[in-house]
Amino acid sequence: MPNTILSPAYRFRRIDATRNMARFYMLSLEPTLFGEVAVLRHWGRIGTSGRQALSLHATLAEAEAMFARQVARRRRRGYVEA
Structure with missing residues (x-):
């Protein structure tokens, strides 16, 4: 398996000023060196x-x-x- 991204990455946002909420969430599929597939999740406050x-x-x-x-x-x- 080549070392490339397997699918497009998703980038999400959730913003609600009344609740002081400004969050992001990113997802991507990526190959590992050992032939597995990793789901990478990244989230937090913007x-x-x-x-x-x-x-x-x-x-x-x-x-x-x-x-x-x-x-x-x-x-x-x-x-x-986003």
């Missing part, structure tokens, strides 16, 4: 470095399923694509 989490999956299908669940979850919670 203007900060935020936090990151990486989950490894043995197959592309498993990673894409988790990726799709995360995208759907962000949309349900009011995030919009």
Whole structure:
């Protein structure tokens, strides 16, 4: 598997001035050196470095399923694509 991004990255924002909320959330699928597929999540308050989490999956299908669940979850919670 070549070392390239496997799918387009999603970038979400959720801004609600009445609740002092300004958040971002980014998702991407990336290959690892050992043939696995990683789902990279990066989130936090806009203007900060935020936090990151990486989950490894043995197959592309498993990673894409988790990726799709995360995208759907962000949309349900009011995030919009930036």
